[in-house]
Amino acid sequence: xxxxxxSLLRFVTTGSVDDGKSTLIGRLxxxxxxxxEDQYTAIEKTSKKKGLKEVELAYLLDGLAxxxxxxxxxxxxxxxxxxxxxxxxxxxSPGHVQYTKNMVTGASKADCAVILIDAxxxxxxxxxxxxxxxxxxxxxxxIVAVNKMDLMDYKxxxxxxxxxEYTDYSQKLDIHDIVFIPVSALKGDNVAVKSKKxxxxxxxxxxxxxENLNVSADRNLVDFRFPVQYVLRxxxxxxxxxxxxxxxxxxxSEEVVALPSGKITxxxxxxxxxxxxxxxxAPQSVVLTLNDEIDVSRGDMxxxxxxxxxxxxxxxxxxxxxxxxxxxINSSFIMKHTTRSVRASVKSIVYKIDVNTLHRQPAxxxxxxxxxxxELKLAAPIFFDPYKxxxxxxxxxxxxxxxxxxxxxxxxxxxxxxVEDYVPAETxxxxxxxxxxxxxxxxYHIGLAEREKQSGHKAVVLxxxxxxxxxxSTIAMKLERxxxxxxxxxxxxxxxxxxxxxxxxxxxSVADRxxxxxxxxxxSRLFFEHGNIVLCTFISPFKEDRNFVRNLFDTGRxxxxxxxxxxDECQKRDPNGxxxxxDECQKRDPNGLYKKARSGQIxxxxxxxxxxxxxxxxxxxxxxxKCSVDKCVDVIExxxxxxxxxxxxxx
Amino acid sequence: MNSLSLSYLRQLxxxxxxxxxxxAAEFKNPVMLYSVGKDSSVMVRLAQKAFYPGRIPFPLMHxxxxxxxxxxxxxxxxxxxxxxxxxxxxxxxxxxxRGCHPLKMGVDKCCSYLKTGALLDALRKHGFDAAxxxxxxxxxxxxxxxxxxxxxxxxxxxxxxxxxxELWDIYNTRINEDESMRVFPLSNWTEKDIWQYIKIENIPxxxxxFAQEREVIVRNGILIPVYSGxxxxxxxxxxVIQGKIKKIICRFRSLGCIPCTxxxxxxxxxxxxxxxxxxxxxxxxxxxxxxxxxxDSSMEQKxxxxxx
Ligand SMILES: Nc1nc2c(ncn2[C@@H]2O[C@H](COP(=O)(O)OP(=O)(O)O)[C@@H](O)[C@H]2O)c(=O)[nH]1
Numbered sequence: 011x012x013x014x015x016x017s018l019l020r021f022v023t024t025g026s027v028d029d030g031k032s033t034l035i036g037r038l039x040x041x042x043x044x045x046x047e048d049q050y051t052a053i054e055k056t057s058k059k060k061g062l063k064e065v066e067l068a069y070l071l072d073g074l075a076x077x078x079x080x081x082x083x084x085x086x087x088x089x090x091x092x093x094x095x096x097x098x099x100x101x102x103s104p105g106h107v108q109y110t111k112n113m114v115t116g117a118s119k120a121d122c123a124v125i126l127i128d129a130x131x132x133x134x135x136x137x138x139x140x141x142x143x144x145x146x147x148x149x150x151x152x153i154v155a156v157n158k159m160d161l162m163d164y165k166x167x168x169x170x171x172x173x174x175e176y177t178d179y180s181q182k183l184d185i186h187d188i189v190f191i192p193v194s195a196l197k198g199d200n201v202a203v204k205s206k207k208x209x210x211x212x213x214x215x216x217x218x219x220x221e222n223l224n225v226s227a228d229r230n231l232v233d234f235r236f237p238v239q240y241v242l243r244x245x246x247x248x249x250x251x252x253x254x255x256x257x258x259x260x261x262x263s264e265e266v267v268a269l270p271s272g273k274i275t276x277x278x279x280x281x282x283x284x285x286x287x288x289x290x291x292a293p294q295s296v297v298l299t300l301n302d303e304i305d306v307s308r309g310d311m312x313x314x315x316x317x318x319x320x321x322x323x324x325x326x327x328x329x330x331x332x333x334x335x336x337x338x339i340n341s342s343f344i345m346k347h348t349t350r351s352v353r354a355s356v357k358s359i360v361y362k363i364d365v366n367t368l369h370r371q372p373a374x375x376x377x378x379x380x381x382x383x384x385e386l387k388l389a390a391p392i393f394f395d396p397y398k399x400x401x402x403x404x405x406x407x408x409x410x411x412x413x414x415x416x417x418x419x420x421x422x423x424x425x426x427x428x429v430e431d432y433v434p435a436e437t438x439x440x441x442x443x444x445x446x447x448x449x450x451x452x453x454y455h456i457g458l459a460e461r462e463k464q465s466g467h468k469a470v471v472l473x474x475x476x477x478x479x480x481x482x483s484t485i486a487m488k489l490e491r492x493x494x495x496x497x498x499x500x501x502x503x504x505x506x507x508x509x510x511x512x513x514x515x516x517x518x519s520v521a522d523r524x525x526x527x528x529x530x531x532x533x534s535r536l537f538f539e540h541g542n543i544v545l546c547t548f549i550s551p552f553k554e555d556r557n558f559v560r561n562l563f564d565t566g567r568x569x570x571x572x573x574x575x576x577x578d579e580c581q582k583r584d585p586n587g588x589x590x591x592x593d594e595c596q597k598r599d600p601n602g603l604y605k606k607a608r609s610g611q612i613x614x615x616x617x618x619x620x621x622x623x624x625x626x627x628x629x630x631x632x633x634x635x636k637c638s639v640d641k642c643v644d645v646i647e648x649x650x651x652x653x654x655x656x657x658x659x660x661x
Numbered sequence: 662m663n664s665l666s667l668s669y670l671r672q673l674x675x676x677x678x679x680x681x682x683x684x685a686a687e688f689k690n691p692v693m694l695y696s697v698g699k700d701s702s703v704m705v706r707l708a709q710k711a712f713y714p715g716r717i718p719f720p721l722m723h724x725x726x727x728x729x730x731x732x733x734x735x736x737x738x739x740x741x742x743x744x745x746x747x748x749x750x751x752x753x754x755x756x757x758x759r760g761c762h763p764l765k766m767g768v769d770k771c772c773s774y775l776k777t778g779a780l781l782d783a784l785r786k787h788g789f790d791a792a793x794x795x796x797x798x799x800x801x802x803x804x805x806x807x808x809x810x811x812x813x814x815x816x817x818x819x820x821x822x823x824x825x826x827e828l829w830d831i832y833n834t835r836i837n838e839d840e841s842m843r844v845f846p847l848s849n850w851t852e853k854d855i856w857q858y859i860k861i862e863n864i865p866x867x868x869x870x871f872a873q874e875r876e877v878i879v880r881n882g883i884l885i886p887v888y889s890g891x892x893x894x895x896x897x898x899x900x901v902i903q904g905k906i907k908k909i910i911c912r913f914r915s916l917g918c919i920p921c922t923x924x925x926x927x928x929x930x931x932x933x934x935x936x937x938x939x940x941x942x943x944x945x946x947x948x949x950x951x952x953x954x955x956x957d958s959s960m961e962q963k964x965x966x967x968x969x
Contacts, residue, residue: 018669046942085824087805088798090851097669099849115826226666240682244715252711254679254830259665283713291665295678295711308686332826346831349686407831414835419828 016092019225022101022117022149025126026136030157034126034195035089035100036067038217041202044091086116095221110365110379111332113143114419118405121225122151124216129162129192133175139365141176145183146328146381146421148398150228152180152188153219160194164207182368191216229292230400234258234266235319235393236312237348237403242297250281250297251306256348256402258314259291260298265315268306269393272621274315274577275302292402304619309350311393319395319403321623323388324426324554326360328397331376333410333417338375343417345388347406353389354408357426360384385426390520391552397421425553454539461541465499468655469538471563472646474547475556476573477622478603478615481634481642482547485573489643490545496659501537503530505548518620524555531559538563543655551622566653571646572628575635670858677704677846678711679830680809684791684844685711685718687834691791691844694780695721695741695748697733698916699866700795700847702740703855706864707846709744719793720747724783726775727757728918730886736867749787753779762920775918781817784841791834791842799851809848815839853939860932870935872912872927883923884911 025031039045053069060066089100103109103116117123123144127137137154144152154176162168169192180188191200192211199205202217213219239253260266265276280287281297290296298312306312313319331337337356345354362373362382376382397404408418462468472489474482483504490500508530509516516522527550537544550556560568603615616622625631630649632642650656667675684691693708695701708717723737741748753761756774784792798805808824810832825833836842847855859866877884887906911924912935929935 015668017666018672085806085821088849089805090799090849092851092853097854111826115828118828119830231665239679240686240712242712242715248714250714252682254675281714283710293672293675294667295675295682297713344835346833348831349683401829405829405831407828407833409833409835411835414833414837416825416828416833419826 016095016097017226018097018099019122019220019223020099020101020120021122021124021220022103022113022120023124023126024103024113024116024140025157026128026131026134027104029126029128029131030195031102031126032068033066034124034155034157034193034201034216035102037195037198037201038100039089039091040067041198041217042091042093086112093217093221098220110139110143110330110381113140114147114330114332117144117147117149118419120147120149121228122153122220122223123149124153124155126155126157127172127176129156129158129168129172132172133179135366137176138179141180141183141185142365142368145180145185148184148401148421150187150225151223152185153216154188154190155195155216156190156192157195159192159199159205159208160197164192164194164199164205166208166210169208169211189213189219191219230257230402231259231291232257233317233319233395233400233403234260234314235348235395235400235403236260236298237350238306238308238310238312239349241307248299249303250299251312252295252297253349254295255290255292257292257400258317259289260314261289262286266300266312267315267318267621268300268304269311269313269319269321270391270621271305271310271619272616273302273304273619275300275304277301309348311348311350313393319393319400320425321391321393321552321621322425322554323391324357325386325388325392325394325422326383326424326426327386327406327420327422328381328383329356329376329408329418329420331378331380331418333415334378335417336375336377337380337417342411343408344411345386345392345406345408345420347392347394348403350392352392354386357385357387383423386420387426394422396424398423458539458541465497465541466657467498467543469541469543469567470650470655471534471538471544471546471559471568472571473534473550473556473559473568474545474571474573475550475625475628477575477577478549480573480575481632481639482549482573484639485632485634485642485646486545486547488639489646492643492647493543493656496656498656499540499542501534501542501544503534503537503544503546503548505530508533508548518615520552523550523552524558527552527555528558531562534559535562538567543650549616549622551616551620553623553625556625569630569649570625570628572625572631573642574624574631574633670854670861673850673854674707674710674858676830676849677707680832680844680846681708681711681793683832683834684793687832688791688842690787690789691719691793692722692749692784692787692789693717693719693793694795695723695737696795696916697723697729697737697867698795699855699859699870700797700850702864702866703850703858704793704795704847705740705744705746706862717746720749722749722751722783722787722789722792724776724780725750725752726779726918727752728762728775728920730867730869730913730916730919730922732869733867733916736865740865749783751779751783751786753782777817784817789841790836791844793844793846795847796845797847797850797852797855798845807845807848809845810834811843811845812836813841813843817841819843853936856932856936856939860936867916869913869916871930872910873930874908874910875924876906877909877911877924878906884909884925886919886922886924 023031023035054065056069057065087102089102091098101116101120103113125137125140127133141152156169156172173190191213192208193200193216195201199207200211200215202215204215235257236253236255238251242248242250242252260277260280262277262279265274267274278299278301280290281299287296311319339358340355343354345352359373359376360383361370362376362380363370365381373382393403395403404422406420407416408420409415410417458469474486476482486502490502493500509526512533513526513529516526527548530546530548534544534546556570560570630646632645634642651658693704712718721741753775761771761774796804798807803821806821808827810827811819812825813819834842876887878887909926910928912927912929913922913924916922927938929938
């Protein structure tokens with residue numbers, strides 16, 4: 011194989027002190043002829059100075075004077091060697107009790123982990139801890155090298171016992187590919203050469219395993235994510251977005267969305283110094299040009315229109331605390347995630363993980379090397395995927411803005427709403443926070459049950475969400491008329507009406523949109539408490555805001571209705587929801603909203619340059635391209651009947 | 662290898678490009694340290710790739726000791742002109758004027774003034790907040806522990822025991838007012854990778870990497886080149902170095918200052934011959950540099966003082 015075509019494998023090695031990690035790496039370097047004479051001479055000199063009989067291969071690795079004095083490795087170090095097939099990068103990670111930090115750092119870049127276990131000691135707590143960290147970081151392959159077999163007479167029982175015990179333990183972890191190899195790093199058995207001393211071992215050598223691991227399948231080549239790193243504008247005619255494709259693949263002319271603006275365009279070219287590409291894939295560093303002049307800057311993300319990441323500002327993540335100072339809840343950090351940096355704070359600790367027992371325990375704070383699950387609140391949303399699905403967009407670091415130290419490594423589990431959903435509404439942070447001080451909650455003097463009894467139907471909030479022009483208001487108005495005629499008590503809260511009065515002081519920034527929805531939510535609650543069927547029609551593009559409203563009500567009383575319509579279709583419609591040809595609608599659209607938005611006169615217009623987060627599990631989803639307005643109204647009515655919100659109308 | 666996977670060289674390339682773009686995006690006033698050697702040549706090509714079709718958005722800076730090979734100066738000036746970059750040349754004029762020379766004051770001291778001192782002065786003078794260097798982890802033991810983004814204090818010093826953890830490919834680029842960053846985009850490259858890349862990319866390098874007949878003095882097994890104008894081959898005590906001048910076919914494996922760089926006997930005149938020589942090498946690349954040999958920790962010491 012020509013050298014340039016070799017593949018690359020990055021692996022991390024770890025073990026407890028004296029398990030023979032340095033010796034093993036020294037052995038790999040030695041056997042692959044990666045040690046030079048003069049380097050060998052240097053360690054020979056050092057070994058002599060220390061009064062050792064033999065040359066200690068391990069000295070090849072102890073780079074810092076401090077380490078040589080203490081005789082232990084204290085920091086992550088990198089080694090390189092190659093064989094006919096592969097180039098290898100070893101991340102040599104020290105394995106002392108207190109160095110979870112180093113282990114996580116070392117393992118973060120690895121495709122594979124090699125854990126050393128001293129055959130004499132068997133499976134120690136530390137070996138388990140290393141396995142846990144590897145599973146946490148989702149390193150796809152694990153090799154357990156049972157070392158110093160020479161000191162145990164190369165006995166199969168010794169090896170088997172360790173395999174059994176460790177396999178047992180690994181069942182609890184999220185590790186799918188695990189291989190055990192009996193070795194002697196000192197004598198070279200099964201490291202690069204198959205041992206004659208252990209005929210009972212049927213597997214191959216460590217080096218053979220490393221050479222043949224298939225790692226290209228571990229990449230995420232499905233979800234195209236392109237965090238914009240640097241904008242190139244060499245001349246007036248060229249505007250390119252430089253960055254690394256962190257996952258997925260892309261070809262020219264594919265339709266893409268820029269986040270957070272939500273602007274839709276398509277790929278014009280994929281540029282590189284070596285010419286334009288017809289396809290690019292992770293982890294290539296390229297320059298993309300787009301077919302439309304849209305505003306994109308560093309920290310934005312270009313993705314496929316039909317494959318969006320999550321966009322949230324409340325997250326749940328596993329973090330590993332790496333700072334000497336303990337973490338304080340609510341203090342402010344800078345989160346660096348892809349090429350985006352945002353302010354972040356830890357809102358709460360869900361639990362801390364005891365890395366030795368894997369037990370979850372409550373905690374007030376994290377100190378150095380602690381790992382656990384936290385809820386984070388961000389000043390602006392980020393575009394991510396859960397770490398499990400996409401490592402590149404699911405990981406982040408936290409930086410202390412005062413010292414600029416990297417204080418934590420994090421892996422995102424999901425948006426934070428899952429926890430919230432289990433917490434009763436009254437204790438929910440959003441609700442609590444907004445409460446005016448010194449006000450006491452008083453029950454309405456006439457209770458809801460009494461009102462419902464009289465009106466003969468349940469009070470309920472029907473929350474219509476969807477793009478401008480999708481048909482929310484049209485459907486809601488028709489439905490309200492029908493309910494009114496059946497004798498129901500109804501109230502209608504329309505986005506446009508509310509913005510003219512109650513919310514006339516608000517614009518369309520993310521914060522203002524949030525406040526707009528909060529007021530609308532609270533208002534709907536007042537009508538609700540008075541026994542009404544409240545029809546609310548708000549674009550309400552952000553999941554987080556809608557969930558805030560949802561949490562104001564008991565389960566079942568908030569019905570989220572997603573009025574689904576493709577953006578191009580919405581643009582063609584007039585406000586009454588009647589389809590019309592494009593040129594016709596341009597003439598008829600009295601507000602000309604989309605037209606204005608497209609020409610940049612209305613910045614932050616949902617669907618044009620501001621994102622819309624479709625509900626994941628709405629109670630109802632109406633496809634207005636397929637269903638007529640009347641059909642949609644029927645569907646909602648059926649839902650209300652089925653859930654015994656309203657009674658069958660008497661004929 | 663299927664079409665959707667990258668060979669290891671292309672992976673290294675993509676990683677280096679990513680690092681350079683991160684520097685350009687996150688720092689106010691970055692610079693690339695240019696030493697005229699093969700690693701610098703590769704670094705410049707990677708920078709061209711990172712910003713193509715744009716120009717390299719930061720200047721190159723050569724911290725010149727005045728003791729480089731004449732071929733290096735010639736190459737530097739022609740190369741930089743051709744590829745349209747801004748080149749800054751800085752020297753520690755004061756010490757050069759006072760006759761700072763490795764064979765007179767000792768290698769350690771000379772390097773400390775002419776390289777480390779001049780580098781720190783130059784960085785300060787121009788107010789550079791980040792300096793991209795071509796050091797590779799494979800080169801030397803203490804470099805093996807170096808981060809890609811390596812924080813330096815106001816004196817340019819490295820604190821090996823207090824390095825920031827570097828996770829995944831997310832680099833913490835934040836610094837305080839008086840601190841600076843050294844950035845090493847070639848961290849994961851080896852000497853073999855460098856030559857391999859120079860070959861497939863056809864990157865120009867200083868011709869003295871290739872073998873030719875040279876006049877040398879053999880001293881402690883090292884071939885010291887005899888250059889006119891630098892004939893005062895004296896040691897620390899002022900004794901003229903003894904030894905017969907011989908004509909030997911040799912080349913330079915790494916390029917430093919003339920008095921401290923030895924040649925190696927070699928007949929390699931093509932990339933392929935160099936690559937197979939590097940593959941078969943039993944000595945590390947810095948073997949002929951006097952700089953590392955003084956003590957086992959010498960490189961670490963220099964880095965702590967601010968050497969890159
Ligand atoms: N008998 C025997 N000794 C070993 C083996 N591997 C390592 N050692 C010895 O164990 C000691 C610790 O090894 P070292 O590689 O420094 O351990 P580290 O702390 O894990 O890096 C050294 O004295 C090694 O010579 C082995 O396979 N067999």
